[in-house]
Amino acid sequence: MKWPASRILESSPKSFGMYEKSIPLMEQGLDLIHLEVGRPKHDTPINIKEATKRALDDGLVHYGDFAGNLNFREALSEKLAAVNGIRASVDEILVTNGLTHGAYVTCHAAVDPGDEVILLEPYYPQHINKIELAGGKVLTAKLDRAAGFRIDGDAIREKLSDKTRMIAMVNPANPTGRVFSREELQTVADIAIEHDLLVMSDEVYEQILYDGNEHISIASLDGMRERTISQFAFTKGYAMDGWRMGYMAAPQEFMAAFLKISMNDVAHVNVFIQEGGYEAITGSQDCVREMVADDKRQRDLVVESMNAMQGVSCPAPQGTIYAFPDVSSFGLPVATIADEILEQTNVVVEAGTFYGAGGEGHLRICFGAEPYERLDEAMQRLHAYFAGKVAAK
Numbered sequence: 001m002k003w004p005a006s007r008i009l010e011s012s013p014k015s016f017g018m019y020e021k022s023i024p025l026m027e028q029g030l031d032l033i034h035l036e037v038g039r040p041k042h043d044t045p046i047n048i049k050e051a052t053k054r055a056l057d058d059g060l061v062h063y064g065d066f067a068g069n070l071n072f073r074e075a076l077s078e079k080l081a082a083v084n085g086i087r088a089s090v091d092e093i094l095v096t097n098g099l100t101h102g103a104y105v106t107c108h109a110a111v112d113p114g115d116e117v118i119l120l121e122p123y124y125p126q127h128i129n130k131i132e133l134a135g136g137k138v139l140t141a142k143l144d145r146a147a148g149f150r151i152d153g154d155a156i157r158e159k160l161s162d163k164t165r166m167i168a169m170v171n172p173a174n175p176t177g178r179v180f181s182r183e184e185l186q187t188v189a190d191i192a193i194e195h196d197l198l199v200m201s202d203e204v205y206e207q208i209l210y211d212g213n214e215h216i217s218i219a220s221l222d223g224m225r226e227r228t229i230s231q232f233a234f235t236k237g238y239a240m241d242g243w244r245m246g247y248m249a250a251p252q253e254f255m256a257a258f259l260k261i262s263m264n265d266v267a268h269v270n271v272f273i274q275e276g277g278y279e280a281i282t283g284s285q286d287c288v289r290e291m292v293a294d295d296k297r298q299r300d301l302v303v304e305s306m307n308a309m310q311g312v313s314c315p316a317p318q319g320t321i322y323a324f325p326d327v328s329s330f331g332l333p334v335a336t337i338a339d340e341i342l343e344q345t346n347v348v349v350e351a352g353t354f355y356g357a358g359g360e361g362h363l364r365i366c367f368g369a370e371p372y373e374r375l376d377e378a379m380q381r382l383h384a385y386f387a388g389k390v391a392a393k
């Protein structure tokens with residue numbers, strides 16, 4: 001007998017990239033600065049914690065609604081209409097265990113064995129296994145690097161076949177920090193409508209925007225609501241990554257399928273935590289604005305510092321907590337550069353190729369996870385590393 005199941009063994013290996021490589025060094029007690037993991041440095045706002053504690057004290061400890069607490073879904077329905085321009089009734093919303101769970105449920109509900117799903121590359125690698133575990137095949141369509149990783153309709157069209165089922169995208173984009181424009185989203189929408197495809201839209205960074213950039217949900221475009229599964233989470237904008245809570249809105253016909261998967265998987269999301277989510281979206285949004293203002297200060301530090309390093313070019317990310325500097329002038333694979341940076345400076349950055357071959361030439365630097373002083377220290381170490389490379393040329 002061979003086990004585990006071949007479906008699991010034959011899917012792509014799971015990798016945590018440079019974080020995995022840093023584990024043995026952490027065990028040796030080295031002073032590592034982590035710029036590879038996308039974990040917000042902020043604490044969860046106090047009003048959200050208090051609402052959750054109150055719910056617990058009030059006895060919200062029993063089984064709840066499988067789709068999510070009704071009061072919460074009502075508030076989410078209002079938020080989706082007001083903020084995202086998405087009309088979704090409470091029966092078209094599923095509260096999920098973070099965006100990860102929403103994406104997993106989506107892939108199982110939407111993808112049949114043999115179906116093809118197109119990811120925009122550089123992509124968020126954690127979507128790959130979900131598609132494969134559902135029996136789907138992943139194809140990638142490169143974003144236009146020369147144009148700052150804009151959506152390229154021709155690159156998507158090249159990957160279409162009669163097996164294409166879905167396009168999966170992340171907006172605002174991880175790892176590039178791009179916030180896609182209406183025109184770019186329209187390109188995806190036109191393709192999806194013309195070829196009768198679904199779109200899975202991961203909007204986990206919807207609140208983290210800079211310089212007046214506006215987040216547009218693709219489901220709000222004409223003809224897209226009925227073919228888009230829009231996914232959100234409290235993870236980044238409200239610094240609630242450990243809480244594990246998100247939600248998604250989808251066409252009504254998906255809900256029974258979602259519930260079939262989700263009920264067998266987690267039954268439902270923890271009921272008292274959902275009261276924290278309710279407070280997050282119905283309470284004051286000042287906490288989000290303050291956290292984003294702080295993220296911007298850290299973004300500016302990274303952009304300014306990296307651009308001052310000879311051979312490095314770092315456009316300002318429009319959103320997210322990631323910079324994606326171009327280090328191709330050094331003529332080395334970025335995986336080598338990321339390894340050298342770890343070995344020589346104890347700073348952990350991710351190689352752009354972790355997000356697919358389309359990320360070659362770039363590093364991904366998370367500026368939202370470490371305190372300002374540590375980030376500044378990391379920039380000095382990187383400065384010394386790149387100065388050494390220039391001197392050795």
Ligand SMILES: Cc1ncc(COP(=O)(O)O)c(C=O)c1O
Nearest residue numbers: 038098099100124174204233235
């Ligand atoms: C694009 C993207 N989607 C999903 C997630 C995971 O979200 P959650 O923690 O809510 O599952 C992340 C986390 O880094 C992410 O960057």
